[in-house]
Every structure is written in structure tokens, then in C-alpha cells.
Amino acid sequence: MVSTSMDPVRIAVVGAGVVGLSTAMCVSKLVPRCSITVISDKFSPDTTSDVAAGMLIPHVYPNTPIPTLKQWFRETFDHLFAIANSAEAGDAGVHLVSGWQIFQSIPAEEVPFWADVVLGFRKMTKAELKKFPQHVFGHAFTTLKCESPAYLPWLEKRLKGSGVLILTRRIGDLWELHPSFDVVVNCSGLGSRQLAQDSEMFPMRGQVLNVQAPWVKHFIRDGSGLTYIYPGTSNVILGGTRQQGDWNLSPDAEISRGIFSRCCALEPSLQGACDIREKVGLRPFRPAGVRLQTEFLAQDGRRLPVVHHYGHGSGGISVHWGTALEAARLVSECVQAPRTPTPKSNL
Amino acid sequence: MRVVVIGAGVIGLSTALCIHERYRSVLPSLDMRVYADRFTPLTNTDVAAGLCQPYLSDPRNPQEADWNQQTFDYLLSRVHSPNAANVGLALVSGYNLFHEAIPDPSWKNTVLGFRTLTPRDLDMFPDYSYGWFNTSLIVEGRRYLQWLTERLTERGVKFFQKKVESFEERDCSCLLISSPKIEDASGTSVRGASQISGNWHLKETRRTKKHDSSKHSLWWWWWWLFLNTAKHGYGETRGTEELSNMHTSSHRSELWDWDWSPGNLVSEPVCVDIIHVASHCVDAPWMKHFIITHDPEKGIYKSPYIIPGIQAVTLGGIFQLGNWSEVNNIQDHNTIWEGCCRLEPTLQDAKIVAELTGLRPVRPQIRLERERLRFASSNTEVIHNYGHGGYGLTIHWGCALEAAKLFGKILEERKLLKMPPPHL
Numbered sequence: 143m144v145s146t147s148m149d150p151v152r153i154a155v156v157g158a159g160v161v162g163l164s165t166a167m168c169v170s171k172l173v174p175r176c177s178i179t180v181i182s183d184k185f186s187p188d189t190t191s192d193v194a195a196g197m198l199i200p201h202v203y204p205n206t207p208i209p210t211l212k213q214w215f216r217e218t219f220d221h222l223f224a225i226a227n228s229a230e231a232g233d234a235g236v237h238l239v240s241g242w243q244i245f246q247s248i249p250a251e252e253v254p255f256w257a258d259v260v261l262g263f264r265k266m267t268k269a270e271l272k273k274f275p276q277h278v279f280g281h282a283f284t285t286l287k288c289e290s291p292a293y294l295p296w297l298e299k300r301l302k303g304s305g306v307l308i309l310t311r312r313i314g315d316l317w318e319l320h321p322s323f324d325v326v327v328n329c330s331g332l333g334s335r336q337l338a339q340d341s342e343m344f345p346m347r348g349q350v351l352n353v354q355a356p357w358v359k360h361f362i363r364d365g366s367g368l369t370y371i372y373p374g375t376s377n378v379i380l381g382g383t384r385q386q387g388d389w390n391l392s393p394d395a396e397i398s399r400g401i402f403s404r405c406c407a408l409e410p411s412l413q414g415a416c417d418i419r420e421k422v423g424l425r426p427f428r429p430a431g432v433r434l435q436t437e438f439l440a441q442d443g444r445r446l447p448v449v450h451h452y453g454h455g456s457g458g459i460s461v462h463w464g465t466a467l468e469a470a471r472l473v474s475e476c477v478q479a480p481r482t483p484t485p486k487s488n489l
Numbered sequence: 490m491r492v493v494v495i496g497a498g499v500i501g502l503s504t505a506l507c508i509h510e511r512y513r514s515v516l517p518s519l520d521m522r523v524y525a526d527r528f529t530p531l532t533n534t535d536v537a538a539g540l541c542q543p544y545l546s547d548p549r550n551p552q553e554a555d556w557n558q559q560t561f562d563y564l565l566s567r568v569h570s571p572n573a574a575n576v577g578l579a580l581v582s583g584y585n586l587f588h589e590a591i592p593d594p595s596w597k598n599t600v601l602g603f604r605t606l607t608p609r610d611l612d613m614f615p616d617y618s619y620g621w622f623n624t625s626l627i628v629e630g631r632r633y634l635q636w637l638t639e640r641l642t643e644r645g646v647k648f649f650q651k652k653v654e655s656f657e658e659r660d661c662s663c664l665l666i667s668s669p670k671i672e673d674a675s676g677t678s679v680r681g682a683s684q685i686s687g688n689w690h691l692k693e694t695r696r697t698k699k700h701d702s703s704k705h706s707l708w709w710w711w712w713w714l715f716l717n718t719a720k721h722g723y724g725e726t727r728g729t730e731e732l733s734n735m736h737t738s739s740h741r742s743e744l745w746d747w748d749w750s751p752g753n754l755v756s757e758p759v760c761v762d763i764i765h766v767a768s769h770c771v772d773a774p775w776m777k778h779f780i781i782t783h784d785p786e787k788g789i790y791k792s793p794y795i796i797p798g799i800q801a802v803t804l805g806g807i808f809q810l811g812n813w814s815e816v817n818n819i820q821d822h823n824t825i826w827e828g829c830c831r832l833e834p835t836l837q838d839a840k841i842v843a844e845l846t847g848l849r850p851v852r853p854q855i856r857l858e859r860e861r862l863r864f865a866s867s868n869t870e871v872i873h874n875y876g877h878g879g880y881g882l883t884i885h886w887g888c889a890l891e892a893a894k895l896f897g898k899i900l901e902e903r904k905l906l907k908m909p910p911p912h913l
Contacts, residue, residue: 410569
């Protein structure tokens, strides 16, 4: 059988973390008459996204202009803000949280680029800073927390509801998806080291503690980003680490002690925390920043359009919806380009 | 010296601790006891949402503003300590919402990070057009009372459960009253007790209507205004004057005000100080902010509020003047639920964990003063500390400090101190 341009476009999204599922969602809304299959070896709660606290505080990517970054962040914030204020908030794991970002010395940029995207951004008062005797400056604001253990299943449910297929399978090579799919969207994060032969990709290991401390209602983040306390729906996440090139997924007890001690210094009441669980995630770090690019793979006369959407490092959840919209646009452009007929086969 | 504290809610226990901490070392003979009909978890304090926030309008007694500030500062210093959660303390931020712009409250510099809401903030609350954001404290009543009880027990203070109907304590030098009304057997107020010899009684008080006789024991917790014109022989002028002042003040201040409608000024005793409060405790752990709405048309407290606690979230918005019922009705339930879900749609999925009722002991201002009772052979000093309405937790420590000052004066007068009194 030969597919014609009248058949729905067959799109494979590789990866089921926050980037994969949100991209599938955006594609399903933007691209008409397509059939989408999400393929991944891991789903929530086993993805990298699941370890992240999901605080919407963006990170800077070196090759991304600030206006673009701000747009991605704003689109993500607006999307999640609407969910947070709806009856879906509990199911989707998205809620507002207020708190402080504190600095031991006055930062070069006192007002970050995203100050007017979050709510109520202002500098901390002297009275507020009294809580943090080692810190001299701070930001107070209200932002969102997007908890992947709830958000990903929620996205998955909605995807299934709109006819997206979900497939558990480990892909070793993107050519495996040919010729069953017309377009591949590569959201494999760290997996792109192999799947996209991107040797620049490396893990930025992060270890965190999930604890029970329901009296903590505010986030506290040290401006360096290394120490943070993020209260969520079912626990408080204490962090963290940034270990470049470290692939070890097993928690390190010494590191846990260090995290706990640093967090207790900022929030002494954490000494009463209990039910402490260690988690490790490997952030998909790319020195050049997020790769949002269409690549036409060609091999032995075969052709496979791939939209790459990976490399979000520490900031995936903060910009996921903005970059997913961009990826969906790239997919849409791909789809509109004339296609050569290819034989169908079953995967 | 025997000191009896009557009442084991936040006022009774915190005052007891404040006095014991300050005077035990200089008064070795201090023998303190707490008498109460109800202890935690059955007190009014236990069902309070626990948010430290004074009323919006300035208090009638300017000292109350100081007491609020002192309480906040005291709790703030404790919330940064490792055992804050044990004490029941947590910082919490949130929103006060209004239908129109109003002046900033006098406590704006007491709380942390006070600001008015931006248009984007207000987008979240389409029914409201103005508001504030600030960081305050919650004091979880039950945990705090447990903590206070532990501290007092460590210090050797004894607790007695007594449904006190007739109280005989001739050797008691000082009585600290945080809850019940004192009347003598004839029903004359305690002001007249100096003429009475013999025992004085702590008596249940009775409304002329709408009371439920099966709830007698509850009444130990509620204070009457000393304004029962017909019953207690106060001059009608005085009674009317008091009430009319309060009526005026209800027009003067805009919000969180007393609904003294003229109907209440009729000849029966004015017992408008009991306020039935109903609330739900729900499981909604994603709620990290308090949201308090204000609606001057609906009247005080009748507007929905959402206050996260350490484990559960309190939803409220029922306030019924004069309702002694300890039971919520289905209408109350619906009012609370609908009001709060409209305010915060995310609550629709929240599970109700408990339904609570409280009766706030309300007075136009707190009564915090000394009174001396003379019997045949002895004097008993009374320190009144009652009438904290809906802001007992908010103001308790400042009142306790004041009560401790009064206690110190008593000791000085009686030359009981071995050393100079400790600096308060």
C-alpha cells in the first residue's frame, strides 16, 4: 500500500517526559489530520521530569536571546496559570506558591528578565531578610509549581482522550520509526546523545530529598540555585546538586546530609521534617541550549524528517509549553512540505 | 501564693505561662492551677483557623493594636526556630479581597511584605476589585495548646477539669479569668461582689431566648457584656449609651464591623456577643495561600475565607450573631462550600475532613483589668482577660504580657517579691 497526501500524517513523538507529552499535545492542536503516537521506554513516575520540583523560575540558555526565552516562559506561565485557577488544578498538579529568592551578595541584575511574568515581584524588605541572616538581598514573588508526577499522567489522559496513541518501547535508532511514521519529533532529552548522535549532551546530575514538612508554605531558593526548598502538594523538595557529567542514578548519603544541612540553615523548622526520601535525576544538559530544529535524515534513499526538541537542562518545566508550541510549528511546516509516497509497514 | 487560672483556651494557658515564666523565680510560693470545663482538643481555640490577622478597623482600645503587634513579633521570633512546627507555627502568605478600594490597615507594617494587589493578581478573583497581599503567621490552635500545656506541666502547674458551677476558693489570692462570667448568687455582677460576704459563685449565664438548655456546660466559655440593662440594674442610660456608641462605630468603620441593628436595642438583655462560626476542614494540600474576602453588605465574617493550616485547610464564612447552636445546619454547609468554591475553583476536588463549630466570645473591646474582691477575711485579686472575639490567637501574647504586668503590680503592692520584678 502506498500512502497518499490524503492520509493523515503519522507523527511519532519520542520521549514521554514533560517535553514529549506537551509537544504531542501542541502538535495535536496545531496540525490537522494527523495521527500521533508517543513512544518512550519510560513514563511517569520514572522520567527525569518526575524528579524535578517543577518550580517556574527560568534558567538562561546561552544561545537563546532573552526575548525568546521570556516568550517561552510567559507562554508556559500563562498556560499553567489557567490550569492552576481551574477545577483541574488538583488533578494536574499545578498550584501557586509564594516565596523568596535570596542572595549572599547583591546580584549584578537586581531585577531579572522574568520579573513581570511571575506575580507580585518585588525586592524583599529588611524585615523579611531578617529570616536569612547570611543573605543581604532578595526577591519576593508568587510563581507556579508544576508537579510532573501529577501533570504527566494528566497530560497523558488528555492525549488519549484526543486519540493519541501511547506506546512503551525503547528506541535505539530513529530509523526504526521509518517507514511507519512520516515525521519524528525527538523529545528524548539525554537520550539524544544516542538518538541524535549529539555528543554535546551530558547529564547534570541532581540529587534531592522529598520530605514531609507540611508547615512549610513558601519556597526559598538561594540565588546560586544550589540550595532550595520547594513545598508541593504531597511533600517538600529539598535540593540540590549540579554535578556535571555524572551518570550515577543512586543517591549519595553524604550529599543528602549536605542538602539537609544547607536547607535547615535557611529554614530551621525543617529539622522536624520526616519521611525523608532521596531522589536522583539527570538533567538533559546541552551547552548550546535547547535544540529546536528540523533535520532531514537521509540514508540509502530513505528520508525521515525529524524535529528535534531537547536539551532543556535545568529549565525544562519552566519553558516547556513555549518550546512545545515552537516545536509544533516546526512539525506543521514539515507536514505542509510536499511528501514523497512511501510504503506503509507495521511497527 | 495560689493563683487560679480559669479557662484553658489560648488566653488562659498563654497568660498562665507568661506569668509563670516571669514570676516563678522571684516568687517561690507561686502555686498555679488551671481550672476549666474543656481542655484541648475541645476548646474554642482548637477550632480556630489560626491566622494572625487583626480586624481591619482600628480597635476601640488603642492598646489592642500594641498587643497585636507584640503577639506577632513574639510569634515571628519563634517561627524561625527548629521547633516551630511543634509549637504549631508557620509563615503563610495570602490575599485579602475587597469590592472597592479601602485604606491600608494600621497593621500593614506589622505583617511582612504588605502590598496592594496588581491587576494580574486580581484576575484570579473576578468578584473582587481590590486587595492586599502580605505574609503573616498561622498558629494552629490545637498544637499550640498542647505545647503550652507541656510547658506548663513541666513547670509544675496543675490542671483540673471542673465544670465550675460553684467555686469556693478562699485561699486563692489571685484569680485569672479568661472565660466565664462571674456573678454572685443573686445575679448581681461582680462589681457588686464587694458587698457580698461568703463565697462567690461562678454562674452560668442565660440568654432569654434562643438558648439550648442542653448546652449549659458550654456557657462557661462565653462572656456577657455588662450591659444587661433590665437584668442587672444598670442605668438604662448607661446601657443605651454603650450600645449607641457601638452602633455609631459600626457606621464609622467600614469592614469587619459589628452588626448592631436597632432591633437589638430592645428591652431584653443585649446578648449579642456570641457568634456562631461554622467552618469546614478540607484536605487541599496544594493551597499554600490564605484568601479572605470582605463584604460590608453581607456583614462581618459572612464572606468566604480559606485559610491553610499545617495539615488541613479551613473554609469558612458563616457568622450568626446570637446563635448558640453548636451544630451546623445544611444551609451553613452549602453557604460555606459554594462561597469558597466560587472563590477558589480548585477546591471542588477537596475532601471535607471535618465540620467545625465555634462560638466566639465577643466584646466591643477586650476586658483586661484588675478587680479586687473582698470577703470576710481575705482579699482576692481578679485579673480579667476575656472577650477576644475572633482575634484571640492574633492578640493573645500581648494580652498575656499585660496580664503579667498587672500580676506584677499585685505582687509589688503586697510586697511579695523577694527581688525586683523581672523586666517584662
